[in-house]
Amino acid sequence: MDFILDKGGKYEVILIFEDSKELERGSDLFNYLKEREIFKGKLKEVYVDLSPRGEEIILLGLGKKDKLNYNSFRKAFHKLGKKLAEYKIPSVGIKIPKFDGLCYKTTITAVAEGLLQAEYAFDKYISDKKDKAAVEKVYLEVVEKLKEEASKAIQEAKILIEGIFLTRDLVNERPIKMYPETLAKAAKEALEGLAVKVEIFDKKAIEELGMKAFLAVAQGSDKEPRFIVMTYEGDPESDDRIALVGKGLTYDSGGYAIKPGNSMDTMFTDMAGSATVIGALKAIAKAKLKKNVVGIVAACENLISGSAYKNGDIVGSMSGKTIEVLNTDAEGRLTLADALWYAATEVKASRIIDLATLTGACVVALGNLTSGAITNDDGLMAEVKEAAELAGEYVWQLPSYPEYKELIKGDFADLKNTGGRGAGAITAGLFLEEFVNKVPWVHLDIAGTAYDAKGRDYLPKGATGIHVKTLYYLVKNM
Numbered sequence: 351m352d353f354i355l356d357k358g359g360k361y362e363v364i365l366i367f368e369d370s371k372e373l374e375r376g377s378d379l380f381n382y383l384k385e386r387e388i389f390k391g392k393l394k395e396v397y398v399d400l401s402p403r404g405e406e407i408i409l410l411g412l413g414k415k416d417k418l419n420y421n422s423f424r425k426a427f428h429k430l431g432k433k434l435a436e437y438k439i440p441s442v443g444i445k446i447p448k449f450d451g452l453c454y455k456t457t458i459t460a461v462a463e464g465l466l467q468a469e470y471a472f473d474k475y476i477s478d479k480k481d482k483a484a485v486e487k488v489y490l491e492v493v494e495k496l497k498e499e500a501s502k503a504i505q506e507a508k509i510l511i512e513g514i515f516l517t518r519d520l521v522n523e524r525p526i527k528m529y530p531e532t533l534a535k536a537a538k539e540a541l542e543g544l545a546v547k548v549e550i551f552d553k554k555a556i557e558e559l560g561m562k563a564f565l566a567v568a569q570g571s572d573k574e575p576r577f578i579v580m581t582y583e584g585d586p587e588s589d590d591r592i593a594l595v596g597k598g599l600t601y602d603s604g605g606y607a608i609k610p611g612n613s614m615d616t617m618f619t620d621m622a623g624s625a626t627v628i629g630a631l632k633a634i635a636k637a638k639l640k641k642n643v644v645g646i647v648a649a650c651e652n653l654i655s656g657s658a659y660k661n662g663d664i665v666g667s668m669s670g671k672t673i674e675v676l677n678t679d680a681e682g683r684l685t686l687a688d689a690l691w692y693a694a695t696e697v698k699a700s701r702i703i704d705l706a707t708l709t710g711a712c713v714v715a716l717g718n719l720t721s722g723a724i725t726n727d728d729g730l731m732a733e734v735k736e737a738a739e740l741a742g743e744y745v746w747q748l749p750s751y752p753e754y755k756e757l758i759k760g761d762f763a764d765l766k767n768t769g770g771r772g773a774g775a776i777t778a779g780l781f782l783e784e785f786v787n788k789v790p791w792v793h794l795d796i797a798g799t800a801y802d803a804k805g806r807d808y809l810p811k812g813a814t815g816i817h818v819k820t821l822y823y824l825v826k827n828m
Contacts, residue, residue, distance in 0.1 A: 351465060351466060351469065351484060351485060351486065351487075351488060352486065352487050352488070353462060353488050353490060353504045354487060354488070354489045354490070355489075355490055355491075355492055355497055355500060355501060356489055356490075356491070357443055357489060357491050358441065358443050358487070358489035359441040359442040359443030359444075359487065359488070359489040360406065360439065360440060360441045360442065361398075361406050361407060361408050361439055361441070361442045361443070362375065362406065362407050362408070362442070362443050362444075363407075363408045363409075363410050363430065363442050363443065363444040364376050364380075364407055364408065364409055364410065365410055365412055365444070365445075365446075366380060366391040366409055366410065366411055366412065367391050367411075367412050367413065367414065367415045367418075368390060368391040368392060368411070368413060368414050368415075369391075369414065369415060370391055375405070375407065376405060376407045376409065379399060379405065379407065379409070380409060383397060383409070389409055389411070390411070391409075391411040391412070391413070392411045392413055393411055393412060393413030393414075393417075393422055393425060393426060394411060394413075394425050394426050394429040394807075395409070395410070395411030396408065396409070396410055396411070396429055396430055396433045397409040398433060398437055398439075400437065408430070408433075408439075408442065410426055410427075410429075410430050411426065412426055413426075418449060418452070419452075419742075420452070420456055420457065420459075420460040420740070420742055421460070421742035423457060423460035423461050423464055424460050424463055424464040424467070424742055424807070424808050425464065425807045425808060426464065427460075427461050427462075427463075427464030427465045428464040428465070428467045428468050428807060428808035429464075430464070430465065430468075431464065431465040431466075431467070431468025431469070431484075431485065432468045434468075434484070434485040435468060435484050435485065439485060440485065440486045440487065441485065441486060441487040441488070441489065442485060442487075442488055442489065443489040443490075443491065444461075444488065444489070444490055444491065445491040446458060446461060446490055446491065446492050446493075446500075447493070448493050448496070454493060454496050454499060454500070455496075455499045455500070455502065455503045456503070456740070457503075458490070458492065458499070458500045458503035458504060458507075459503040459504070459506055459507045459510075460507075460742075461490075462503065462504045462507035462508070463507045463510060463511060463808075464808055465485070465488060466507060466508065466511040467511065467514075467808040468484070468808075469484050470515055470518065470810055471810075472518065472519065472522040472810075472812055472813075490504075506637065509633050509636045509637050510633050510818065510819055510822060512632060512633065512636065513629040513630055513631075513632045513633030513636075513815075513818045513822065514629060514815035514818045514819070515629075515815070516540055516625075516628065516629045516632055517622075517625045517626050517628065517629030517630075517813065517815040517818050518625075518810070518812065518813040518814070518815045519813075520533070520536060520621070520624075520625035520628065520629070520813075521618075521619050521621065521622045521625045521800065521801065521812075521813035521815075522812050522813045523618070524618050525600055525601040525617075525618045525651070528600050528618065528621070529573045529600045529601070529651060530568075530573055530574065530575050530576040530598070530600055530649035530650055530651070531573065531574070531576060533576065533578070533598065533600055533621065533624065533647070533649050534548075534550045534576040534578050534649060536628070537578055537580060537628050537645075537647070538550065540628060540632055541580055541628065541631055541632060541635065544582075544632060544635035544636055545582065545583075545635055546580050546581065546582045546631060546635050547580070547581045547582075548578065548579075548580050548581075549578070549579040549580075549581070550576055550577070550578055551576065551577035551578075551579070552574065552576065553565075553568075553574045553575055555577070556575060556577050559577070559668060559688075559692070560666075560668045561577070561648070561667070561668045561688035561692075562665055562666035562667055562668070562688075563665050563666065563667040563668070563673060563684040563685065563687045563688050564577070564648045564650065564668075564684065564685045564687075564688040564689070566659040566663070566665040566675070566684060567599075567605075567650055567652050567659065567681045567684050567685050568650035568651070568685075569657050569658060569659060570605060570651075570652065570653040570654055570655045570657060570658025570659065571650065571651035571652075571653045571655070572655075573650075573651055575648070575649060575650035576647075576649045576650075577646075577647070577648055577649070577689075577692075578598070578624075578645075578646070578647040578648075578649060579644065579645070579646055579692075579697075580627075580628070580631055580644065580645035580646075580647075581643075581644050581645075582631060582634060582635045582642065582643045582644070582645075583642050584634070584635075584638065584639050584640045584641045584642060584643070585640045585641055585642055586642075588642060589700075590641075590642060590700045591642035591643065591644055591697065591698075591699055591700055592641065592642070592643050592644075592699060592700060592701045592702070592703065592824075592825060592828065593643075593644045593645075593646060593693035593694075593697050593699035593701070593702045593703070594627045594630060594631070594643060594644070594645045594646070594703050594704075594705070594821060595623075595627070595645075595646045595647075595686065595689050595690055595693055595702060595703070595704040595705070596621075596622075596623035596624035596625070596626055596627035596628070596645070596646070596647050596704070596705050596706070597620065597621065597622075597623035597624060597648075597682045597685065597686055597704070597705065597706035597707060597708065598621045598623070598624035598647040598648055598649035598650065598685065599617075599620035599621055599649075599650065599651065599652055599681065599682055599685065599707075600618070600620070600621045600649060600650070600651055601617055601618055601620065601651045601652070601653070602617045602620040602651075602652045602679070602681065602682075603617065603652060603653050603654060604652065604678065604679035605652050605653065605654060605658055605659065605660075605678030605679060605681060606654060606658060606659075606660050606661055606678045607661055607677045607678045607679040607680075608654065608679075609679065616801060616803075619707060619800060619801040619813065620682070620707050621649065622705075622707050622796060622800035622801065622813065623704070623705035623706040623707060623796060623800075624647040624649060625813075626705050626796070626800070626815070626816070626817050626818055626821070627645040627646070627647060627705065627821070628645065628647075629815060629818040630645075630817075630818045630821035630822055630825075631643060631645045633818060633822045634821075634822055634825050634826075637822075637826070639825055639826050641825050641826070641828065643825055644693070644697045644699065646689050646692060646693050646697070647689070648685040648686065648688060648689040650685060652678070652679075652681045658678070659675060659678060660675070660678065661675060661676065661677060661678055662674075662675065662676070663675040664762060664763045665684070667684075667687050667688055667691065667785070668687075668688040668691045668692065669687070669688075669691045669784075669785055669787075671687075671764045671765060671784065671785070672760070672763035672764045672765070673687070673760070673763055673764065673765045673766070673767050674760045674761065674762055674763045674765070674766045674767065675767050676766050676767060676768050677767060677768045680767045680768045680778070682706050682707070682708050683706075683708065683767060683778055683781050683782055684767060686704060686706060686782055686785070687781070687782065687784070687785040688785075689704075690702060690704060690782060690785040690786050690791075691785045691786075691787065693786075693789075694785070694786050694787035694789045695787055699789055700789070700790070701727075701730055701789065701790045701791070701828075702786055702789050702790070702791040702792075703734065703791070703792050703793075703794065703821065703824070704782065704791070704792075704793050704794070705794045705796055705817060705821075706793070706794070706795060706796065706797075707795075707796055707797040707800050707801075708775070708778050708779075708793075708795045708796075708797055709774050709775045709778045709795055709797055710774070710797060711771075711773070711774030711775040711778070712774075712775035712795040712797045712798060713797050713798035715748075715775060716746060716798055717798055718798040718799055718802055719744055719798075719799070720744040720745065720746050720798075720799065721738075721743070721744065721745050721746070721794045721795060721796050721798070721799045721816065721817065722745075722746060722748050722775050722779075722794070722795040723745050723746065723747045723748060723779075723792055723793065723794055723795070724747075724748055724750050724775075724776065724779030724780065724782070724783070724792070724793045724795075725747065725750070725791065725792045725793070726750075726783055726786065726788070726790065726791050727790035727791065727792070729790070730790045730791070730792055731747055731792055733824060733827070733828060734792050734794075734820065734824055735747070736823075736827070737819075737820045737821075737822075737823035737824035737827065738817070738820045740819075740823045740827075741817070741819030741820045741822075741823055742819070743799075743816055743817055743819060743820050744799075745794065745820070748775060748776050748779065749776065750776060750779065750780060750783075754769070754773055754776050754777055754780055755780050757769030757770060757772075757773070757777050758777050758780060758781050758784075765781065765784060767781065769781075775795050778795070779793045779795065794817060796816060796817060799814060799816045799817075800813065800814060800816055801813055801814065802814055
């Protein structure tokens with residue numbers, strides 16, 4: 351899809367609010383449709399005039415004017431992109447005015463993102479593929495004095511979409527092909543050409559680091575673990591660096607606390623945190639943001655075998671803290687424990703963000719619309735919330751009162767890897783806090799948001815790529 355900042359296009363797209371009355375063009379058609387309740391201008395409504403004597407116009411609803419936000423544009427223009435593909439329309443022209451109270455550059459970014467989102471499909475395993483008809487050229491008539499800003503906005507949208515699509519492809523790949531070694535290889539291939547140094551630690555190197563908790567989870571699989579460190583130095587003169595840590599369980603059976611069969615068919619998505627970090631790093635590096643960022647992934651499988659760790663085991667960790675394993679299906683926090691300690695003590699990160707498909711409890715609490723958050727630093731949390739709002743991705747901070755920490759105190763070791771059924775998302779997050787060495791940190795539980803079985807708006811069925819944008823905006827604006 352090419353964006354051209356000029357007038358043009360076979361069809362003209364006219365933006366309409368629910369309370370629109372007079373239009374520069376298409377008023378007769380709009381009034382006719384509105385009178386018959388065929389098209390009212392509701393958000394995401396699209397009407398294409400395909401009649402032989404039609405005006406070659408497309409009506410696009412933006413909803414109520416006082417409810418307009420950046421996600422309105424993402425949703426509406428995604429629907430438009432799908433309709434253009436459905437009707438095989440090769441080019442369109444759209445006039446984008448300045449909307450009150452909204453940043454013009456961010457508006458253009460959201461418009462471009464919505465259209466580009468319509469192009470995603472994970473169909474590599476479908477034999478009888480349908481031809482992908484997509485609009486070839488989009489002419490955007492923008493405010494003349496803001497043309498340069500609009501051009502930058504489109505470029506940024508393209509970069510973000512590349513990162514999001516990479517994340518989706520990694521998450522959607524099945525575990526027969528996506529395991530620790532291939533995930534590490536994919537990260538290397540995606541990032542090394544973008545001034546990102548990718549280091550891959552094999553099992554022996556992981557043992558030398560003393561990552562006992564991570565290795566305990568990995569030992570049930572015949573596919574060896576990999577520890578992946580991805581370093582981008584956008585500002586070599588600064589010592590400030592943010593660590594992005596992603597959970598990398600390329601498959602999770604639950605181990606000896608085995609999951610029910612119908613809960614295992616999507617467990618290839620348990621590495622969505624790692625994929626999000628890789629996708630965000632690609633966008634950050636491609637945009638050449640002047641920030642230092644280190645991505646960290648502890649990748650392994652959690653399987654059952656004669657050598658697998660068991661419920662009741664006590665394991666060590668890189669930090670020296672010992673952990674009672676009350677549930678082998680609470681494995682992600684064990685791998686993250688060592689990854690977070692590495693970020694805090696080896697990378698010496700100034701701030702840490704971790705992302706993990708960590709708990710079913712978070713899904714119960716927040717569904718698949720909102721990611722849960724735990725933090726030890728309200729200032730950093732505020733920055734994450736601001737970035738998430740700009741990205742149109744919902745984040746809700748969960749409470750972290752000291753009393754919750756009592757639930758993960760060990761009886762026979764320093765800690766327990768589960769605090770029980772109640773407040774599961776909170777105690778899991780507080781377990782992780784034990785390994786950040788007091789570095790400012792935010793944990794995002796994306797168990798409900800990283801994968802959507804049905805899809806909604808511009809998020810497709812399957813992997814969503816959630817929080818690639820949040821991380822990008824966080825790093826950019828920090």
